[in-house]
Amino acid sequence: MANTYLSKTFGSAGNRKTFTWSxxxxxxxxxxxxxxxxxxxxxxxxxxxxxIQATGGVYIQGKTxxxxxxxxxxxxxVKFFKDPTAWQHWVVAVDTTQSTNTNRIKVYVNGTQFSxxxxxxxxxxxxxxxxxNASVHTIGARTNGADNYFNGSMSHIHFIxxxxxxxxxxxxxxxxxxxxxPKVSPSVTYGTNGFFLKFxxxxxxxxxxxxxxxxxxxxxLTPAKDTPDNVYATLNPLDGNYNNNGVPSLSNGNLxxxxxxxxxxxxxxxxxxxxxxYYEYRFAGTPDSWVFGGWGNSLLGGSSxxxxxxxxxQLFDGSGYNAYGASYSAGDIxxxxxxxxxxxxxxxxxxxxxxxxxxxxxxxxxxxxxxGVVSAGASIDVNFGNGYFGTTPVSSAGSNGNxxxxxxxxxxxxxxxxxKNLATYG
Numbered sequence: 005m006a007n008t009y010l011s012k013t014f015g016s017a018g019n020r021k022t023f024t025w026s027x028x029x030x031x032x033x034x035x036x037x038x039x040x041x042x043x044x045x046x047x048x049x050x051x052x053x054x055x056i057q058a059t060g061g062v063y064i065q066g067k068t069x070x071x072x073x074x075x076x077x078x079x080x081x082v083k084f085f086k087d088p089t090a091w092q093h094w095v096v097a098v099d100t101t102q103s104t105n106t107n108r109i110k111v112y113v114n115g116t117q118f119s120x121x122x123x124x125x126x127x128x129x130x131x132x133x134x135x136x137n138a139s140v141h142t143i144g145a146r147t148n149g150a151d152n153y154f155n156g157s158m159s160h161i162h163f164i165x166x167x168x169x170x171x172x173x174x175x176x177x178x179x180x181x182x183x184x185x186p187k188v189s190p191s192v193t194y195g196t197n198g199f200f201l202k203f204x205x206x207x208x209x210x211x212x213x214x215x216x217x218x219x220x221x222x223x224x225l226t227p228a229k230d231t232p233d234n235v236y237a238t239l240n241p242l243d244g245n246y247n248n249n250g251v252p253s254l255s256n257g258n259l260x261x262x263x264x265x266x267x268x269x270x271x272x273x274x275x276x277x278x279x280x281x282y283y284e285y286r287f288a289g290t291p292d293s294w295v296f297g298g299w300g301n302s303l304l305g306g307s308s309x310x311x312x313x314x315x316x317x318q319l320f321d322g323s324g325y326n327a328y329g330a331s332y333s334a335g336d337i338x339x340x341x342x343x344x345x346x347x348x349x350x351x352x353x354x355x356x357x358x359x360x361x362x363x364x365x366x367x368x369x370x371x372x373x374x375x376g377v378v379s380a381g382a383s384i385d386v387n388f389g390n391g392y393f394g395t396t397p398v399s400s401a402g403s404n405g406n407x408x409x410x411x412x413x414x415x416x417x418x419x420x421x422x423x424k425n426l427a428t429y430g
Contacts, residue, residue, distance in 0.1 A: 008223030009039075009145035009153060010201070010209050013138070018197035020132040021100045024164035026174040028186060028232045030091045031056060032156040032241075032258040039152040040094070041163075043141045044134035052134040054096055055152065064096065064109065066133055075133075076125040077109060079118070089240075089273040091159070091232040093175050093184060099168035100131040112171035114184040136165055136197055143201075143219070157257055159203055159231055160186050162213075165195025186232050203227060224395040228257070229408060230422075236408075237283070237373065237388045237421040239270040252377065260288075260394050261375050262383040269376035271300075272388070274421050276371055279429045280343045282418040283373050283386065284410055286393040287314055287334055290381035296320075297375040297384065299342045299349060300366055310364040311376065312338065312351045319351075321361055329358025337393070341415050344371060355402075355412035373421065387411065389420030 025041050042053040052066040052075070066075030095112040102108050105126035111118045127133065140147045143161060144154040162174060173192050178185050194200070199217040201209070208227060209219035230236040238258040241251060252261050252270040261270045272283075285297045298311030298320075311320045312328065314336075319328035332338060332353050339352035348362040375384045385393035389408025391401065402413035408420030419425040 007153070008225050010143040010219040010221055010225070011140055011147070012199075012209075012217065012219045013140045014136070014197050014217075015138065016196075017138045018136040018165040018195060020134075020136045021130060022098065022166055022168050023136050023195075024095065024097045024162070024167060024169045024173075025054065026093070026095045026160070026162040026164075026169070026171075028091050028093050028159040028161075030089075030157040030159075030230070030235075030257075031154075032238065032254075037152045038154040038156075039142065039144065039146050040154065040158075041096075041135075041141070041143055042145075042147050042152075043137060043139055044147060053146070056154075064111070066127065075109070075127045076123075077111070077121045078124075079121055089235060089238070091157075091235060093171065093186065093232070095169070095171045095174060097168040097170060098127075098133065098135070100127050100129060100133070103129060105129075110168070110170070115171045115175055115177065117170075145222075155255070155257070157228055157230055158201075161199075161201040161203075162190070162192065163194075163197070163199050164192055165197040167193055167195065226256070226392055226395050228390045228392075230390060235274075235423045236390060237272040237274040239375070239386060240273045241270075256385075256394050259386050259388070259390075259392075260383065261377050261386070267376065267378050269296075269374050272373040272421065274372075274423070274426065276342075276344050276421070276426070276430050277369075278344050279426075280341070280345070280415075280418040281373070281421050281430075282339065282341045282410070282414045283388045283421060284337055284339050284393075284412070285375050285387070286337045286385045287332060288383040288385050288394065289334060289377075289379075293380065293382035294378035295376060295382045295384050296378070297338055297340060298351075298373075299340065299371050300374050301369045301371060308364075308366045308368070309374070310349050310361065310366050311374070312340075312358070317358075319361055321364055328361070329353060337411050339410070339412055340373065341418050342371070342373075343418075350415070352412060389422065 038056045040054045063078040097110045100108045146152040194213045199211040200213040202212045208225045209221045211217045241254050252268040294315050296311040296313035300309035314332045317329045317331040318325040341350045344367045347367040350360045351358045391409030398411040402410045404414040
């Protein structure tokens with residue numbers, strides 16, 4: 005999110021030859037260069053940066069006074085960030101004391117070393133990088149704090165001062181699912197400047213290593229229930245372009261749908277084929293704009309919808325719009341309870357049921373949550389259980405959330421749309 009990042013200036017230099025950066029990353033839309041981790045001032049004579057490019061490629065770049073471009077590792081393998089639902093584990097292990105140049109920087113993605121770089125330039129042996137110097141270090145933006153903001157989520161960020169670990173120090177393969185997962189308490193030695201940012205304890209810049217190397221939070225960093233081992237639904241920037249109107253404009257971790265004009269619904273990233281599910285959305289646009297929300301089949305595979313629109317409170321039930329509930333306006337929160345098994349849906353306006361609609365015809369295929377934007381000035385903030393509408397926390401959390409946080413009570417027997425609940429109830 006723009007203007008949001010973490011920063012810290014180390015009081016003294018650590019080991020600038022040997023260190024490790026490990027982090028779980030969920031990129032939610034890459035439209036410009038995005039910085040994972042940087043030290044020094046980009047554009048000057050000394051800096052190091054680990055970035056996603058606007059095109060989806062990844063690069064590690066370093067400059068020093070003695071050599072304008074002494075390090076350059078780049079790949080245009082955009083496959084890494086095609087899936088907006090996916091958490092990925094990235095490890096960058098640096099040890100410039102190694103005699104073999106390809107051993108001086110090793111990069112791991114989800115436990116596997118990646119080496120398919122395009123014309124790589126490795127640092128010289130025993131080179132002191134700009135990382136771990138007594139200078140500003142940033143996560144989620146360039147060190148000038150002016151650009152290269154990261155749009156998405158991060159979790160379990162480790163920095164190791166003095167040791168180059170491989171990915172197995174921080175992650176492991178789940179014996180049941182075969183999926184790479186984080187080690188919650190890895191057995192590592194952090195060194196003097198090392199840190200561990202969990203983003204779920206105290207202030208979001210709190211260091212959970214023994215060092216107390218806390219970071220400063222700049223901007224509106226938003227905590228989330230979404231983690232690598234329990235992924236929550238977001239809105240999907242790849243599924244849209246209804247009637248050639250163009251894909252929706254999404255922001256804030258793909259949980260806000262905003263557009264200037266056009267009928268542009270956005271579907272969720274997780275789908276269901278059974279069970280009972282609940283989410284909330286808040287109309288945040290101008291009073292005369294038009295929005296709607298509900299459930300339906302993905303626009304890539306069908307167009308059966310059941311949605312509740314704000315302008316007149318009508319419900320589309322597959323055959324057309326019909327009288328349903330009260331109209332709603334900016335600031336109102338709409339709860340959506342979908343019973344796939346019985347093909348019925350109930351909308352709530354600020355916690356009050358507007359009635360149950362049945363025989364919708366949206367339980368014959370995979371069904372997705374969806375919200376739509378029609379007119380200029382319209383905006384919808386979606387809460388799939390993270391407890392936020394945009395960057396605003398819910399004002400009074402309801403009950404029955406099964407770990408998720410909603411503004412109003414989640415109806416009994418209904419669940420937030422996340423991977424743990426899908427595994428149990430979907």
